[in-house]
Amino acid sequence: MPIILFRFRDLPIPRTRKAISESIFMRRVCISAAVLFLGLFLLIPLVSIFVEAFRYGLGVYLASFTDKYALAAIRLTLTVTVICVPLNTIFGVAAAWVISKHDFRAKSLLTTLIDLPFAVSPVIAGLLFILIFGAHGYFGPWLDQRNIRIVFALPGIVLATLFITFPFVARELIPIMQAQGREDEYAALTLGASGWRTFWHVTLPNVKWGLFYGVILCNARAMGEFGAVAVVSGNIRGLTSTMPLYIETLYLEYAMVSAFALSSVLALLALVTLILKNLIEWRQAALRGA
């Protein structure tokens, strides 16, 4: 029999220490670093937008929105968003469905293509459309003959925004749908449901929170897109100037308060997006715990 020199429970055990936590010092350092970073790069800029916007009081703030060009910019942004978000939602859901529920040879190619807009600089994306639809572009003469304007007009802006915001819904849904597998769909099939019914009654409800979040992200990006739209729209004041573009114009003309007033709307949108995201995560955690 081996001789036992001491029993395990006689060893001193620090009272507050758990098996996997860092020391208090490390925890404080990490949290401070995160807070500092967020404060410097997120909070201060966000707050300063509102500070600058209201610098001369509420009256001047509101006056920024009565300018006809500002109103045109807001209208244009909303129009583009209302067209792009539903379209990209449909594309995204379709792409995610095809990728996660089916097997085919071009699957990895499709998945890579979906990520393409993320890899490409937005300015290049805008240039892409100029090269295809511009006056000297590939379809240029063809479009010119039929008097169709794509670049420097609404269709161009819509196309550029569609390209940029395409991945959001798909990328949000693909991992969710892949993790959920196909058993639910197979079950629905054995019960006699058609492909469409299976999709509508089984697949979609299973991903509703992920879909909602993807749509929110797509919406935020559609409203805030600058680079691609700047290239493809020509930034014609009152006609093809979206909110982000008009904010830049105002800023370059030293109309600071107006610039920040319009920015505050976009900043508010960012905050609402964050809050909704947190609500969704909280909701999902609550459902999981049930």
Place this chain on the structure above:
Amino acid sequence: MSIQARNITKSFGDFKALDDVSLDVPKGKLVSLLGPSGSGKTTLLRILAGLEFCDPGTGGKVLFRGEDVSDVPAGQRRVGFVFQHYALFKHMTVARNIAFGMKVRKGAVKRSKSRIKKRVRELLELVQMDGFEDRFPSELSGGQRQRVALARALAVDPEVLLLDEPFGALDAKVRKDLRRWLRRFQEQLSLATVFVTHDQEEALELADEVVVMNDGRVEQVGAPQQVYDQPASPFIIEFLGNVNRLIAGLDGVRTEGKGVLYVRPHDVDIERATADDRFYALQARVQHIFSAGNYGRIQLERLSNHEPFEAEISRERLRELKLKPGDVVSVVFRHIRLFPEGRFFEMDVKDRRIVGLEGPPSRADE
């Protein structure tokens, strides 16, 4: 309704899941597809359901009631399928889950709302889950979800029930209870049922007929007792139940090379080593004694070549023998099985000589 599968071959890329498999499920019978992981049993079940299709051009067919349904999609085959992890629709209540199959039917077969509700209630009573209509799947235990999945599969009036490892995800006690319940349930409904399992105890206890599969092929088909007592191959005897495997032969039976001898632990008798060298006994040393439970399990090591094997003896016998680890004992086999040259050969041992590494068979017999 009877089901038949004929010459089913199915590959996934380079992997051959099924190789020319045929199956017969008579009306009203409970058939078990038994085998280790990767044997192709789940694939076969899914092909029966119409969730997978056999490789084109291989001549495989699935017949329901004699009719070829190989090209009929799952929804039109009238099968009830219960998945291993139930696949209940999480965002629907129990009632809506069960009603799903009834609601998606179109045209003349579709029932009115009140009739659907009535049928849901009937089915819940049948699976002993009345009152659970408005619960969500996340609020149910494993066994309850299982029964809801069964009710949902039955809601479409299937003519055959297919179950994929129905009790795999449940704990031991619930599994035993549900096994008994399923047996009685199936007899009551007299529905042709096929279930897939890797648990041989479950297959032997539940099924009218056991189909043992391995590596994409059917190894043996038969009643549970038959498959257990007369296994057709070494794979089957090793897969079903505990068995000892010894390098040995039997005097008078020609085997390939040294031969492998199979004996079930409960067919092993232990006696105190005696001076006279009986020719049908082996010498072995006791390694370990497990005395908890309703019988004693003795781990032994064969003296001549240190092969380990096990014996199961009654507790009284264990007490009588007063064994200690390290004791040398005489071991007598009451009943053994051999597979000489691909044939199955079994016998009671009493007066035959067990031969092994000590020497080859002295008489060649055919």
